[in-house]
């Protein structure tokens with residue numbers, strides 16, 4: 095497999111890939127014909143996917159600004175996706191100059207693009223790693239050069255745990271990051287849920303899995319429910335208003351808020367007290 099500056103370059107553009115499909119939903123240009131075709135199939139099932147992606151990015155920005163205001167200066171964006179508008183380092187550094195951001199994704203195209211974009215930014219780093227091994231992510235040398243795990247950190251996992259089929263494994267992953275973080279750290283999660291439109295989300299679950307159009311994603315017949323996402327924060331103190339549909343999490347003053355449940359995805363932030 096080809097390598098570039100420690101990043102694996104092995105990918106096949108003929109095989110649909112969720113990071114590039116997500117880029118397509120966001121109106122990006124870093125996608126191939128196979129990604130667009132798979133994305134179109136997903137859009138037939140759920141035409142609201144681009145709105146959900148946009149609301150997810152808006153939520154990410156609100157949460158990062160909140161965390162910066164709470165004094166956080168280090169962020170780890172896990173399953174960061176292809177660079178888009180309102181990347182974490184842009185939001186964090188606008189709110190608190192000098193904030194440091196580590197981007198983590200297991201996708202080689204994501205890692206390569208992000209690295210190219212951030213080459214000259216001494217406050218960011220890109221790590222190609224699999225979140226299913228939290229200790230390897232956090233033990234990565236490049237991450238360690240930038241992020242001090244003895245200091246509070248914000249761990250952001252946006253629309254990525256959805257790819258982990260069992261609740262046990264999702265909880266294990268979250269625990270791995272939480273346990274390694276210093277007291278005073280925060281965890282932010284965004285996750286689509288099955289409560290509002292169970293038929294739609296079951297069809298999407300079938301698309302995004304082995305035997306569906308996106309290979310490499312293990313089988314799950316339905317995505318998590320809101321209560322399952324709430325349990326991922328066990329052992330931490332959830333900030334108000336808890337785990338809520340994306341637009342309902344602390345909307346900015348004057349922000350136009352759409353019907354929260356229309357995006358059938360939730361988000362929350364919790365603090366590690368001890």
Ligand SMILES: C[S@@+](CC[C@H](N)C(=O)[O-])C[C@H]1O[C@@H](n2cnc3c(N)ncnc32)[C@H](O)[C@@H]1O
Nearest residue numbers: 113116173174175199200201224225252253254
């Ligand atoms: C739907 S995108 C979300 C992108 C971004 N977090 C956002 O909310 O805009 C999910 C991302 O998670 C990455 N991903 C999926 N499984 C992963 C894993 N096991 N480890 C690290 N990244 C993963 C994918 O490559 C993709 O870029």
